[in-house]
Amino acid sequence: MSGYAEDQAGGAPAAAPGLDPAAVAGHQDHPPRMGFFTDTSVCIGCKACEVACKEWNAVPEDGLELTGMSYDNSVGLGASTWRHVAFIEQIGRPGEARQQPQPGGPRWLMSSDVCKHCTEAACLDVCPTGALMRTEFGTVVVQDDVCNGCGYCIPACPFGVIARRESDGGAHKCTLCYDRIGDGLTPACAKACPTESIQFGPLDELRERAGRRVAELHSDGVAEARLYLEDPGDGIGGAGAFFLLLDEPEVYGLPPDPVVTTRDLPRMWRHVATAAAGLVAGGLAAWLTGTRRQP
Amino acid sequence: MSAPPAQTPGRHRRRGKGRDGEQAMVPRAEFRSYYGRPVLKEPVWKVPDVPGYLFGGGLAGASSVLAGFAQAAGQRELARAAKVTSAGAITVSFAALINDLGRPSRFLNMLRVFKPTSPLNVGSWLLAAYGPISGAAAASAVTGRLPRAGAAATVAAAALGPAIATYTAALLCDTAVPAWHEAHREMPYLFAASAASAAGGMGMLAVSPEHADLAVRFAVLGAAAELTAKTILVRRLGEAAEPYRQGRSGTVMRIAENLTAASLGTALIARRSRLAAVLSGTALVASSALTRFGIFEAGMASARDPKYTIRPQRERADRASRVPAEPGGGV
Numbered sequence: 001m002s003g004y005a006e007d008q009a010g011g012a013p014a015a016a017p018g019l020d021p022a023a024v025a026g027h028q029d030h031p032p033r034m035g036f037f038t039d040t041s042v043c044i045g046c047k048a049c050e051v052a053c054k055e056w057n058a059v060p061e062d063g064l065e066l067t068g069m070s071y072d073n074s075v076g077l078g079a080s081t082w083r084h085v086a087f088i089e090q091i092g093r094p095g096e097a098r099q100q101p102q103p104g105g106p107r108w109l110m111s112s113d114v115c116k117h118c119t120e121a122a123c124l125d126v127c128p129t130g131a132l133m134r135t136e137f138g139t140v141v142v143q144d145d146v147c148n149g150c151g152y153c154i155p156a157c158p159f160g161v162i163a164r165r166e167s168d169g170g171a172h173k174c175t176l177c178y179d180r181i182g183d184g185l186t187p188a189c190a191k192a193c194p195t196e197s198i199q200f201g202p203l204d205e206l207r208e209r210a211g212r213r214v215a216e217l218h219s220d221g222v223a224e225a226r227l228y229l230e231d232p233g234d235g236i237g238g239a240g241a242f243f244l245l246l247d248e249p250e251v252y253g254l255p256p257d258p259v260v261t262t263r264d265l266p267r268m269w270r271h272v273a274t275a276a277a278g279l280v281a282g283g284l285a286a287w288l289t290g291t292r293r294q295p
Numbered sequence: 296m297s298a299p300p301a302q303t304p305g306r307h308r309r310r311g312k313g314r315d316g317e318q319a320m321v322p323r324a325e326f327r328s329y330y331g332r333p334v335l336k337e338p339v340w341k342v343p344d345v346p347g348y349l350f351g352g353g354l355a356g357a358s359s360v361l362a363g364f365a366q367a368a369g370q371r372e373l374a375r376a377a378k379v380t381s382a383g384a385i386t387v388s389f390a391a392l393i394n395d396l397g398r399p400s401r402f403l404n405m406l407r408v409f410k411p412t413s414p415l416n417v418g419s420w421l422l423a424a425y426g427p428i429s430g431a432a433a434a435s436a437v438t439g440r441l442p443r444a445g446a447a448a449t450v451a452a453a454a455l456g457p458a459i460a461t462y463t464a465a466l467l468c469d470t471a472v473p474a475w476h477e478a479h480r481e482m483p484y485l486f487a488a489s490a491a492s493a494a495g496g497m498g499m500l501a502v503s504p505e506h507a508d509l510a511v512r513f514a515v516l517g518a519a520a521e522l523t524a525k526t527i528l529v530r531r532l533g534e535a536a537e538p539y540r541q542g543r544s545g546t547v548m549r550i551a552e553n554l555t556a557a558s559l560g561t562a563l564i565a566r567r568s569r570l571a572a573v574l575s576g577t578a579l580v581a582s583s584a585l586t587r588f589g590i591f592e593a594g595m596a597s598a599r600d601p602k603y604t605i606r607p608q609r610e611r612a613d614r615a616s617r618v619p620a621e622p623g624g625g626v
Binding site for chain 2: 069075076078086088122125126127128129130131146147148149150151152154155156157158159160161162163164166168169170171248250251252253254255256257258261262264265267268269271272274275276277278279280282283284285286287289290
């Protein structure tokens, strides 16, 4: 549950729940919104998704370093890393008091991260060229032939997903395999996933399936299972790619309660207008209070 | 079972430093993270390009306002200097913006759409309109040709100038970077005030003290408003304002504030002493530039450190989960 949603609960709902982003972008008679449900409880950390994504999308190499972060060697999403598998070894340490005891003993969390294809996507909102666009599937895609590499989308993304590739100067991220799903194919990562940790389909169906899955886990005693970004009332209007997590989002490197920055933009423009008027008022005040002088 | 090693970096890195850097009496709530790594991507914007672009826009826009009022007051010398300043500053600002693009040859793509949700797009349209107008006003003032068109351009530039000086505040604040986004209420006023103090300061440098009266007044008003806006920003933001107070960005902001305060003092005698005018004007321009660098660096620092992203969000999420609303509504 999003704190943002709760904060807004006193008044009107923050955003129309279940907003249809493809329709908002002007697509008529569009196919259902497609997305990913990543169920991390069955992820085995094989990284087939990372490899399949790179192969299909011809994404260049992103570094072959040892990081010391468990089995993670891609570190995070980036211009050339569109799927990233996180590894968290919760093996415990004597004397570390803050952590809650893990009911099942030591555990190893794995999770395949990806672009969230937000309902309210800040990257798309702030893009000055229109290179970032909303597809008929409700996903968010960069048009590489339009992007001028201004980099504005990068700090706008509350998840740190999109980045600029220095070799070509353009911004890149997951396309949800736009070229595949248009032909009725499953995105490469989901296709390659051997445990169906990554599930692809119409978002409505995925949400139902995820609700059933989390209930099943709860009844099996996995009380810490929770859904992340499935709620259309949250700070990004819900995500096209959402997750089932076994710990707090920040443990996986995800923001616990993100809010799209452009929700505050109307207020920012009002302050800009007032400040601009203030600048003129300052000039006027300087003139009117001054001693008149001929040149 | 307790902490995974993932949490230890976040725990050890942050300790106050220097004299007042003893461990706080009440330790702040811990936060968890993925190996202490940032949640956000740090902007790829370069120094000095982007702070220079912000500063240049401010100096140009406010100089156009100053030029407009100087013209109205019949102070031709100051008006001319301010017009030349604005044309020069906007050229530098524009060049810095293009140079910072990953694909500079595609600069014009920003004019293929009009998008009010993108402050950079709005700014590109503003620049496209303002740049030539401010150039025309300066050219007419310097050559003395086409005085009527020059006067019209001066008025138009003075009308667009305030937007040029302030839209960049929305540009920075319309990001997920905590030190910028959280400051979105104060930043436009801070940018407008800092722009006025720079334009006034440049006017004091450019013309002799007996012609600089209007510039001095404009600068003093701007500098006083700048100090006020900074104080309010830091006070309201609380922990999110830390980067404006600590580290390299904090140092730059402190130097800028001291310069502004010092120049306020010398500005009072700047109408009688050329030396005081030069010192004060230089300090005002420098402090305005440093302010943009400091704000830029503060944002970078707040994007790099996951605590600024995670902690307030975690607190908000925890507050919400304590509210016993709609049972079964979430996890």
